[in-house]
Amino acid sequence: MPTHEEAALMVKVARLYYENQQTQEEIAKHLGLSRPKVSRLLQRARREGIVQIRIIDPFATHKGLEAGLIERFGLEAAVVVAGVIDREPLTRRRIGQAAARYLEEVVRDGDVIGIGWGRTLYEMVQALSGRRRARISVVPLVGGLGQIAPSFQVNELARRLAEAFGGTWQPFYAPALLPDQAVREGFMKTLDAQEMVQRWAHLDLAVVGIGNTAFEEELQVLFVNYLDQETQERLLRAGAVGDICVRFFDIQGRPCSDALPDVVGIELEQLRQVRRVIGVAGGPHKVEAIFGALNGRYLRVLVTDETAARGVLELAQGRR
16 A cells, blocks of 8 residues: 555656656656656556556447347437547547448448438548448438538538449538528429429438537527527427427427428428438437437437437436
């Protein structure tokens, strides 16, 4: 058992080495110690449990959680990766990488693929290797939101997905939200809109992000010019917990269409008819949204992280 002074010195040396990334030689010079002494202190710090090294394989999956999700929600497949606490961008990247690998495994020649938008989907298309070639055709599942972040430029995501497989894509030059229902109905009668609706009716596969209703946080930034305060409050009164392609739903998966009728994008009921819909989302703030999407049977496959998977299963068991 080290004395207080010995433990304090081991902690100091360990912090300089592991946290400050100093070399043993630099530490020795800084503290007036010999280099062998620094090496012995680091080794002893490991033996005493002062330094504990945890290795996390970002591509390791959690089979128990995957099996639980498949059984509880009747999924075709689930992929659960290790998340990183308080490192949301890194968690998104890991989920996106896992989704890219899964997509490369299941895509077939001739598939018509629909894609939504979102930061995790952006990570997915970034992670596609380009080595898997398939004659696919990609279409957006929702209109655009103007000049915003690349992760919400659905035409760009469609283009990147198609090019990664050597396929083709069809842009959809339409806004995701129109001023009112009458304008939307008029737009949906146009040739371009009708053609896209027909493409949606013949999808083989869809890849979608899952948004949540934290309007005061991330969605406020995204929708600030599109959903006014009254609309946000109307959605929350309707019980909305999440959205897929701006189609909001409550925790049971029931659409909140009446609260936001002016969307240009695939209907949730139409999405449910697609042979394979892959939902790509994670993080603790997405638990209710993912749970609602699963309850609505909008997904056949879920790619998520450990924290979200546990949260969803706890909700399903009434423990949250």
